[in-house]
Amino acid sequence: MARPLTPFLWTLFSAGGTVAALLYPAHFFLTGLAIPLGWVPDPGYGALHGLLVHPLTRLYLFVLVSLPLFHWAHRFRYTLYDGLQLKHLTALIAVLCYGTAFIGSATAGYTLWTMR
Amino acid sequence: MSAGAHYTPYHPKWYRRRVSVWWWMESPSYTGFVLRELSAVAVAFFAVVLVAQIRALARGPEAYARFTATLASPAVVVLSVVAFLFVFFHAITWFNLAPTAMVVRVRGKRVPDSAISGSNYAAWVVLSAAVAFLMLRG
Numbered sequence: 001m002a003r004p005l006t007p008f009l010w011t012l013f014s015a016g017g018t019v020a021a022l023l024y025p026a027h028f029f030l031t032g033l034a035i036p037l038g039w040v041p042d043p044g045y046g047a048l049h050g051l052l053v054h055p056l057t058r059l060y061l062f063v064l065v066s067l068p069l070f071h072w073a074h075r076f077r078y079t080l081y082d083g084l085q086l087k088h089l090t091a092l093i094a095v096l097c098y099g100t101a102f103i104g105s106a107t108a109g110y111t112l113w114t115m116r
Numbered sequence: 117m118s119a120g121a122h123y124t125p126y127h128p129k130w131y132r133r134r135v136s137v138w139w140w141m142e143s144p145s146y147t148g149f150v151l152r153e154l155s156a157v158a159v160a161f162f163a164v165v166l167v168a169q170i171r172a173l174a175r176g177p178e179a180y181a182r183f184t185a186t187l188a189s190p191a192v193v194v195l196s197v198v199a200f201l202f203v204f205f206h207a208i209t210w211f212n213l214a215p216t217a218m219v220v221r222v223r224g225k226r227v228p229d230s231a232i233s234g235s236n237y238a239a240w241v242v243l244s245a246a247v248a249f250l251m252l253r254g
Contacts, residue, residue: 028203104163
């Protein structure tokens with residue numbers, strides 16, 4: 001990984017970690033557990049779709065998906081190095097981690113941009 | 117410095133103790149560190165759930181009903197509960213480390229650690245309430 005990129009990737013890691021810490025528990029609890037399991041009344045497709053089409057919501061959701069993905073990429077990359085001692089695979093791991101984060105962000109961005 | 121000085125920054129042949137892949141099981145603080153690092157996997161898992169939610173909402177009511185049904189299936193619920201605990205662990209450890217990562221000074225005096233992590237926790241409560249209000253107001 002080119003050295004000048006490192007501070008930038010660390011900034012993404014830090015920003016993504018903050019977004020995930022502040023917002024993921026609430027979103028996860030509601031979307032992943034409370035709504036599908038019926039612990040709270042389901043807002044329903046119409047209400048959520050209505051929220052989603054607002055331009056600010058689209059921007060918010062893009063940030064909510066992409067920054068934490070790059071947070072994961074950065075942290076997981078170093079976990080693989082330290083935990084499994086895979087320093088010799090540096091380039092491959094970096095490409096796979098940041099590449100996955102990029103693909104996830106692009107998928108979210110494309111859907112949010114094109115949906116009606 | 118004499119002209120003959122030379123630097124040898126890298127010695128691949130020097131002896132290095134082999135470290136077990138399980139080094140992080142040796143002490144609770146190492147294990148805590150690795151669990152904290154692995155919380156990023158749960159963060160990525162939920163990011164993927166969010167992408168699936170966005171795509172389902174974009175496709176229509178049937179796709180969204182399938183998305184909700186998938187999340188309610190027993191295997192996914194078990195996975196979600198474990199991942200949620202890790203995401204929660206990430207949030208706690210992130211707020212507690214915030215004072216170390218970010219030193220704030222006001223008029224030359226360092227703001228106490230508890231004020232920085234405390235303001236993070238306060239923002240967490242406010243934002244969580246806002247998310248719940250916007251999603252559930254019906």
